Amino acid sequence: MNYSLPHTIESHLGETLIFKSIRHEPDGDVLLCENFVQPNSGPPMHTHWLQDEGFTVLEGRIAYQIAGQPVQYANAGESIVFKRGVAHRFWNAGTDILHCDGWLKPANTIVFFLSSIYAAQNKSGKAQPELFDGAYLITRYASEYDMAEIPPFVKKVVMPIVYRVGKLLNKYEHFKNAPEPIRDAPELVDVG
Known part of the structure; x- marks a missing residue:
């Protein structure tokens, strides 16, 4: 299944994800994306075995957790990175919509x-x-x-x-x- 970019998906659970573009780099393609997350929404604990993932908060407050570690927070202008093979989760810890720019590398099948x-x-x-x-x-x-x-x-x-x-x-x-x-x-x- 090939998707032309940009490609938008929405979950009834309160998250909209826009896959914006692919940036070609010598060591692999980077998928650039943007997400909008409703308060208290976000994916459960999960692992990308073969991808690094990062977010920069544009608006709102993100809570995130790496398996076995305490919950941490990032606000507008702050960035977080989840390394491949590390279980993690995140959610909107604010009362307004959380808006982030993000990326995944390599793009693979995400x-x-x-x-x-x-x-x-x-x-x-x-x-x-x-x-x-x-x-x-x-x-x-x-x-x-x-x-x-x-x-x-x-x-x-x-x-x-x-x-x-x-x-x-x-x-x-x-x-x-x-x-x-x-x-x-x-x-x-x-x-x-």
Whole structure:
């Protein structure tokens, strides 16, 4: 699935993300983005195995946490960086909309992955993505992304089973042009 940029996605949970452009650099492409987050909204604890991610707060106050560390805050004009392989989360800690410029390097499959996750959440109407879409995305792209709040047994056993059942039931036609996952991660899941 190719997306032309800029590309905007919205989650019913209160986040709008605009993938603005790609900046080509000698050591890899950088995806430039912008987000708008409603108060108390933001993604759960997650890991980008193969990407660094950064934000500069334009308006509002961001709270963020690296797994195992205390919550920290950044205000307008301040920047934060999450290194690849480090579990983290962030949310709007203010009472107004949080507005940030951001980047991810390298770009990899993030536009597809987040577009699909948001669509699956919007389809379910909950924080958890629709079951089959969620199983497809979490299992197939386990080499690139991890959701820390999903118990290991669910990620390693339940999700792959649901993924395979979804394949048997032909639930993934809308993913037929999905990009191949990048396979340079510490832990790979064979999804056949």
